[in-house]
Amino acid sequence: MTLDIAQNLSKVKNAIRAAAEAAGRPADAVRLVAVSKTHPPETITPAIDAGQRLFGENRVQEAEAKWPKLKEANPDCRLHLIGPLQSNKAAIAVQLFDAIETVDRPKLAKALARHMEQTGLRPDCLIQVNTGEEPQKAGVSPADADKFIAACRDEYGLPLIGLMCIPPANEEPSMHFALLCEIAQRNGLAELSMGMSADYEIAAAFGATLVRVGTAIFGAREDYGHSSE
């Protein structure tokens, strides 16, 4: 079976629009982040050719290997970091990404702020919230979110635009989406990055402005050596 990336993309985009509209939201309220992690440029290019411009990668090194060339050929592509970021890679992340969705601790926020100041580059920042309070998962806990949001804005001066979450794998995601939405609203944050291949329609109904979809567009991954988040 050959993979029809253009067809998958259009299916996902239609489903997003339908889910948003069914929930009483504008059909264009939700943007699609096509998650291209583990896939080679030959797989990503058909998505670009089909009109997709917004992509997500979860590893700095992998993005560094693939995207400078892709962006050179397609300067209007935008790249989001959706995986954990080590402070010692903050400098390269600031150069490489148009948005960093996984800001989750003061040390990282400080490092990002410092490199933004040094370079003049200011990628959008989202704070990852560990809505399920899973010990193995990255993200600030819901109880600490307000304080961390305030620190990112006031203390570190980050260009903060929203929040991101990855709900626990075996739980109903909607309560996590609703919780993220509530934290964003009370903090005046507009962007909500939530929903993956299995639950992006639910996320679209619950207020997502960004959904991160990989498998439903690019097919199954060889995830060997990759963490799942």
Ligand SMILES: *Cc1c(COP(=O)(O)O)cnc(C)c1O
């Ligand atoms: C891999 C990944 C996705 C996409 O997952 P799919 O199930 O393939 O759609 C979304 N968000 C994050 C943070 C990811 O690491």
